Amino acid sequence: MxxxxxxxxxxxxxxxxxxxxxxxxxxxxxxxxxxxxxxxxxxxxxxxxxxxxxxxxxxxxxxxxxxxxxxxxxxxxxxxxxxxxxxxxxxxxxxxxxxxxxxxxxxxxxxxxxxxxxxxxxxxxxxxxxxxxxxxxxxxxxxxxxxxxxxxxxxxxxxxxxxxxxxxxxxxxYQTSILSVDMEDETKTEWLYRMGPYLLRQPSELLTKKWQFELGKLSRICQQLTLSEAEESRGKEAQYRAEMKQIKEVLACLPTVKPSSS
Structure with a gap:
C-alpha cells in the first residue's frame, strides 16, 4: 500500500x-x-x-x-x-x-x-x-x-x-465564552476564526508555537515601521501592536500556553 x-x-x-x-x-x-x-x-x-x-x-x-x-x-x-x-x-x-x-x-x-x-x-x-x-x-x-x-x-x-x-x-x-479574556464578543469571534475553535478548546504546544512565530513576525514588522517617518506607518504600527496584544491575551488564557515575556 x-x-x-x-x-x-x-x-x-x-x-x-x-x-x-x-x-x-x-x-x-x-x-x-x-x-x-x-x-x-x-x-x-x-x-x-x-x-x-x-x-x-x-x-x-x-x-x-x-x-x-x-x-x-x-x-x-x-x-x-x-x-x-x-x-x-x-x-x-x-x-x-x-x-x-x-x-x-x-x-x-x-x-x-x-x-x-x-x-x-x-x-x-x-x-x-x-x-x-x-x-x-x-x-x-x-x-x-x-x-x-x-x-x-x-x-x-x-x-x-x-x-x-x-x-x-x-x-x-464558535461560543465566545471559551475565551476568558476581556474583549468584546465580536473580537473574540474573530480570534476563534483565526486560531480555530477546537484548537483553542484543546490547546497544544504546536498552537502556541505557531502563534509565537506570528508574534515574532509582527514584532519585526513593527521594528521596520519605526524606521519610517510616514504618518501612515504610525497607524500601521499601532494596529499591529494592538493585534500582538490580543494574541498574547488569548494565549495567556489557555491552560497549556506559556507566552514569551518579550
Missing amino acids: IKLSKRLQTIADLVTDGSRIADIGSDHALLPVYLVQSGKSPSAVAGELPDGPFLAAKKQTAEAGLKSVIQVRQGDGLSVLNPGEVDTVTIAGMGGSLMADILEAGWRSGKLAGVTELVLQPNVGEDLVRRWLISKGFVLQGEMILEEDGRIYEVLHAWSASHLKLNHDNEWV
Missing part, C-alpha cells in the same frame, strides 16, 4: 469510511490511491488543472491498478465533479483565499450538491475557510494541527449541517 506523508495521512484519517471522495488539486493522486487501496473509499475522483500534476496523477493511478475506480480529471477546482457523485471533498496544500474561492465557485455551480463532508488543509488563511464553511451551513467537527518538515499545518473537518445528527451546531462551535 502507498505510504502517505504525515500531513496527507492526517487528512486520510478524517475521511469517513465508505465515502466516495474527490480530491481537488490532487497532484500525484496519492491521497485517492491510498483511500481506495486501504478500503476506506470505494471510488474516487482526482482533479488537477496543470498538465504536469494531471499526468502524474494518471500515472500513479494506472501503476496502482486502480483506473477502474479512480477517475483522474483535468479541470479547474470543482468543475471536474458532477453533482451527487461524491460524498466527501478533500482539498489541501493551497492558501485559504484560493480554497474558499474554489469552494464558492463549486457551490454556485451546484458541484457540491450531495457533498456532506469536507476535509480541508489550507496552508495559510485558515480563517477565510472557516468563514466560508459557516456561511454555507457546514459545521466544523474537529481541527487538527501538525508539524512536518518545519511547517505547521491545520486540517479542518466539516459536515453539512443538513446531514448532522449531533447536538451542537455552529453557534456551539
Whole structure:
C-alpha cells in the first residue's frame, strides 16, 4: 500500500469510511490511491488543472491498478465533479483565499450538491475557510494541527449541517465564552476564526508555537515601521501592536500556553 506523508495521512484519517471522495488539486493522486487501496473509499475522483500534476496523477493511478475506480480529471477546482457523485471533498496544500474561492465557485455551480463532508488543509488563511464553511451551513467537527518538515499545518473537518445528527451546531462551535479574556464578543469571534475553535478548546504546544512565530513576525514588522517617518506607518504600527496584544491575551488564557515575556 502507498505510504502517505504525515500531513496527507492526517487528512486520510478524517475521511469517513465508505465515502466516495474527490480530491481537488490532487497532484500525484496519492491521497485517492491510498483511500481506495486501504478500503476506506470505494471510488474516487482526482482533479488537477496543470498538465504536469494531471499526468502524474494518471500515472500513479494506472501503476496502482486502480483506473477502474479512480477517475483522474483535468479541470479547474470543482468543475471536474458532477453533482451527487461524491460524498466527501478533500482539498489541501493551497492558501485559504484560493480554497474558499474554489469552494464558492463549486457551490454556485451546484458541484457540491450531495457533498456532506469536507476535509480541508489550507496552508495559510485558515480563517477565510472557516468563514466560508459557516456561511454555507457546514459545521466544523474537529481541527487538527501538525508539524512536518518545519511547517505547521491545520486540517479542518466539516459536515453539512443538513446531514448532522449531533447536538451542537455552529453557534456551539464558535461560543465566545471559551475565551476568558476581556474583549468584546465580536473580537473574540474573530480570534476563534483565526486560531480555530477546537484548537483553542484543546490547546497544544504546536498552537502556541505557531502563534509565537506570528508574534515574532509582527514584532519585526513593527521594528521596520519605526524606521519610517510616514504618518501612515504610525497607524500601521499601532494596529499591529494592538493585534500582538490580543494574541498574547488569548494565549495567556489557555491552560497549556506559556507566552514569551518579550
